Amino acid sequence: MIKRGSGFQRQFLGYFGAVLFLLALWQYAAWSLNSPLLPTPQAAIKATARLLFEASLGMHLWVSTYRVVLSTLISLLLGLPLGLIMGYERRIDRFLAPLVYIIYPIPKIVFLPLILLFLGLGDGSKIFLITFIVFFQILVTTRDAVRKVPAETVSSLRSLGGNRAQIYRYVLLPASLPDVLTSLRLSMGTAIAVLFFAESFATTEGLGYFIMDSWSRAAPDEMFAGIIMMALLGVSLFIVVDLLETIFCRWQHVKEN
Structure with missing residues (x-):
């Protein structure tokens, strides 16, 4: 302790x-x-405290947090099991891998006009765009992590009478989880960047909108207040992933303890 x-x-x-x-x-x-365009830290922090309690900065923070957290959860719930299946089931991988390899390198942000056209300007389009990007990062990482699992490990469980579900549960998932969490940690930066881009136009909610609106009103202290909150959001998500790694990958911290 x-x-x-x-x-x-x-x-x-x-x-x-x-x-x-x-x-x-x-x-x-x-x-x-x-320059008045770059306020001091004191001025930006004062503006942050004022806007959190007297204005709508807290609401914009909540909207952005909701969008990025929900998108990440959906990406994880879809990408993790599909990546496990593609990594272990070679027949399914031969069918899906070409499709993934074609779509994955394409910058998903180029689909934003189509996404806005079909899903509108509300939360759905923002959540779908972030999910679309993070999903492929988790999928590819999980698939590659499963491919690195030694065949002897799977054979050992089979020799003890383990079925397919137990192989996924006790071998493939634990073996790939560290790589998945690393991918998720890296995806947080991408998700926050995409969130800012998606919220910077055609919307009236979110930290991206707040930052761009403050910039258009020539209010640099308020703009930096939004930047501070977006940075805190990213750091908080990063720390949450670290905590998840500590909980679900305890064997990696045995030496430290």
Whole structure:
């Protein structure tokens, strides 16, 4: 327990030191440029606190959080099982892999006009676009992770009387889960970037809309308040994935404990 506590303290001090460094760098840039377009950290933080409690920044944060979390959950629920199946079932993989390899490299953002045309300007189009992108990242990562599982491991379970469902449950899923969570962690940055792009036009809700609206009104302190909240959203999701890895991949942290 002592080692876990000290590890948590080191991690917290690392995050705290990184935040202080970024704030100092931001402050130096604001002093050097001396431009109203770049407010000081104090001004941006004050604007953030004011807008959270007196304006609608909290609502925009909730809308963006809802969109990106729901999209990620849908991507995981669809991409993880399909990736497991494609990685293990060679016949299914031979049928689906060419389709995946054709669609995966295409920048999914180019489909945004079509998505808006069919799904409208509401939450559905934003959620579908993020899901469309993250789904393929999880699918390909899971498939490749299953392919790396040694055949001897599967054969060992079969020799003990394990059926197909048990192979998925006790061999393929645990073996691929670390790679899946790594892919999910990397996907958070992509999801946040796509979220900002999708919310920056044809909508009146979300942090992307709030940031662009503040920029159009020449309110840099409010714009940076939106940027701060979007950064906190991304960091929070990143930390959640780290916690999931600690819970579901405990064997990777045995040496640390």
